[in-house]
Amino acid sequence: MLFPTIDFLLFFAVVFPITWSLNDKNTLKKLFLVVISYAFYACWNWRFTFLLFISSTGNYLACRLLSATTSPQRRSLVTWVAVALNLLGLAYFKYFDFLAAELTNLAGYFGLDLEINASEVPLPVAISFLTFHGLSYVFDVSRKKVEASKSLLDVVLYMAFFPHLVAGPIVRAADFLGQLSKKSDPEHIDIARSFGLILGGLVKKVVIASHIATLFVDPVFVNPSDFGRLDLILAAYGYAIVIYCDFSAYTDIAIGVANLLGYQFPQNFNQPYRATSLRDFWRRWHMSLSSWLRDYLYIPMGGDRGGRWATYRNLMVTMLLGGLWHGAGTQFIIWGGIHGGWLALERFLKETFGFDSSKGSLALRLLGWFVTFQVVCAAWIFFRCPSSSAAFEYFGLILRDSGAPLTVTPFVIALMLLGFATQLTRPERYESLIRWYADASLGMKVAVPSLTILCVGVFGPKGVAPFIYFQF
C-alpha cells in the first residue's frame, strides 16, 4: 500500500478515528496500531509478517536478558549475539546472492569450479530499516541509554509502526518507547505542519519525481548510449532531484501521518542540496541514517579520537558500510567510497590548511556549494546505475559524446527547476505558510488539501511507482 493512493487515504480515514477513540485505553490503542501495521506490511507479502514478529520478539528477549544481566562480559556476549542475529537475517535476505556471485567469480579466477546456488528468496520490503531499528534498540539498552521495555507490545509496535516501517525515518527506541508509555496528548498534533508535510510530499513524489523519472531519467539510465552528452549530464542532475523528491516525500508523509496519530518522528531532510560541504550535506540528507551511522559505527570505531589517519579510516569505513547497506553491489560500495573519501579530504584540508568551504566569504561558500553538488551528483550516477561497470560506461559516454540530439523537454526542465526550488526556498517561507494555514478558517483548511490533491491528479502520471527506498 503506497502513501499516494486511494487505498491509503481510505486506510487512514478508518485508522485515524479509531486510534484517537482508543486514546484513553492505551494498551488497546497500541494493540490496534500493531494489528493495522501488520496488515499494512502484509499488503506486500504476508509471509514476511512472521519475520517482522520474530525480529521484534528476538530483540525484546535480548534486551530483557540484557537488563537482567549485571556482568559486563555477559552483557557484551548478549549484545553481540543479538547484533549478529539481526545482521544474519539482513545478510541472508539481502547479501546472500551477491556474496555467492562474488565468491563464484573469485573461485573462477583461481581456477576453482565453485557453484553456489542463488537463494531465490524475495527481498522482504524494509528489511534494512527493520534491522536498523532492532540494532538501535539493542545498542541503546546495552549502553543503558534506554531501559529495556517490559512490554512486548511496545517493542513490537516500535519495530512495526506503519508510518516508518517501510522506508524510515529511523526512529530511536529512546525517542519512541517513551511516547508509548502514556496516552497521546491531542495538543501535540501540529495540524498545519502535518498537512504541509503530507501535501508537500504528494507533490514532490507524484508530480515532480514521477514525471522526471519516467519521462527522462529512467530512459537515459536504461540506454545511455542512445543519448548525447548534455542529456546524460542533465539526467544525472535529474536523478539527484528525483531521489530527493521521492525519498523526502516518503519520510515527510510518514512524519506527518505519525504526528496526526499522536506520535513524533525526527526530521529526516533539511534542504540537502544547499549544503556547502559534504559534511554539511550529511547533516541535511537522511539525517536519521547519518546520525545512526555516527552513533553506532563511527564513534564506536573511535570517531576522531585516534588521531588524523584513524579518523580518515573511520570515515571511510563508515561510508563504505553505509554504501553497502543501500544494496548488494559494487556500485553502492563505490558510492560510499566517494562520500567517505571526500569527507576525509575535507577533513584533511580543514586540519592542514584551515580550509572550510561551509565557513567564510560568500564566494567561498558558493564555490563549496558548487563543488559539493557536483560530487554528490557524480556519486548518484553509481547509485542509479545497475552495476559499477554501467556507471563507468556512463561516465565514458559523457566524455565521448555520441552527438545524439537533445531529448530533454521543457516540461522536464521546468520540473527539475521546481524540484531544485524546494532547496533554495528559505525555511521562513515554509514557516509563514504553515502559520497562515494554522490560522485559516476550517473551510480554507479543507480547500487547501482538496485543491492540492486535485492539482496532483491533474498534473500527475497515471499510477504511482513505488518509492525508490522501498528496495533498501
Add this chain to the structure above:
Amino acid sequence: MTDESEIWPSGARVGAPSERLAPFSIVRARLSRPVEVLVIVYATMIVLLLANPKALANWIGDLPQNAVTEAAKSAADEVVEFSAKLGLSAPYEAAREAFLKSGWIKRDRAR
C-alpha cells in the same frame, strides 16, 4: 561526524504546535485537534469524490468482483452521474484533458 544538536535541529523532535486560535472563530474554539483533523480529512474526501468521482469508480472497478464491490461500483457510478449533472466534475476533467493533450508528458519529444 556531527554532534547531536546539529543533527536534531531544535523543535524537530517534538512537534511544537504552531497553531493559534483564529479570532472570532466559534467552530475552531469548539473542536479538539483530532476532531478538526477528522473534519478536514472527511470533508476533503467528499470534495474529491464530487470533483473527481471517476477516480473512486475506477478504483472500485479494479478490485476483485463480488457482491460488495458490485454494490459499491453501482453507488460510485451514481455519484459520477450526480456530479456530472451538477457540473462538479467538469473543471477537473477539462483540466486533466488539457494537460494530457498538451503533449508535455510525451517521451522523447525531440526524436
